[in-house]
Amino acid sequence: MDKVSPVSFDCGQLCGAICCTCGSDDEELGIYLLPGEDKVHQDSKGDNSWLTWSAENAEDFDFPDSWKGKVYFVRCKTPPVCPREKRPLQCRTFPLTPHIDTAGNLSLILNDVELPYLCPLIEDELPLSPAFVKATLTCWKHLIRDPLIYDLVRQDSKERDLVK
Numbered sequence: 001m002d003k004v005s006p007v008s009f010d011c012g013q014l015c016g017a018i019c020c021t022c023g024s025d026d027e028e029l030g031i032y033l034l035p036g037e038d039k040v041h042q043d044s045k046g047d048n049s050w051l052t053w054s055a056e057n058a059e060d061f062d063f064p065d066s067w068k069g070k071v072y073f074v075r076c077k078t079p080p081v082c083p084r085e086k087r088p089l090q091c092r093t094f095p096l097t098p099h100i101d102t103a104g105n106l107s108l109i110l111n112d113v114e115l116p117y118l119c120p121l122i123e124d125e126l127p128l129s130p131a132f133v134k135a136t137l138t139c140w141k142h143l144i145r146d147p148l149i150y151d152l153v154r155q156d157s158k159e160r161d162l163v164k
Helices: 089-093 130-143 147-163
Strands: 051-057 070-076 096-100 106-110
Touching (some): 096 130
Antiparallel strands (some): 051 070, 096 106
16 A cells, blocks of 8 residues: 555645544544554554544444454554554554445445545545555455454444435
């Protein structure tokens, strides 16, 4: 995912990097890491100083029943400047999100979760780079091999299908 981007330029130029900067100090805008992803964000020197971390109990939130124990919520301390190569996977694949249909087929859709900002890539349905779409699909195909991540994508997909 380091070699691709949704568009051929920094999409943050369209909106002032709204997805990274729209929160205030008293808002907890950030992202939950996928299972095991916390290990990726902590290098051998413990340099994760660009993130604010909190650990929550999965059972206290709307995560799949298979998720037990701690889930990690991270927030960038220096938006919009962050080490791009260390961004959480869901940040790297945004604005696409994985969807598993009732037949079990994986596809990508534009993120449809209500956000506290308007993303021009979503709102204007700007064409995304084919290389980005292909890399994102490949990434999610690998990720859903993990039963916990599969359960999350399937749960989100079912909830999405109920709204339609």
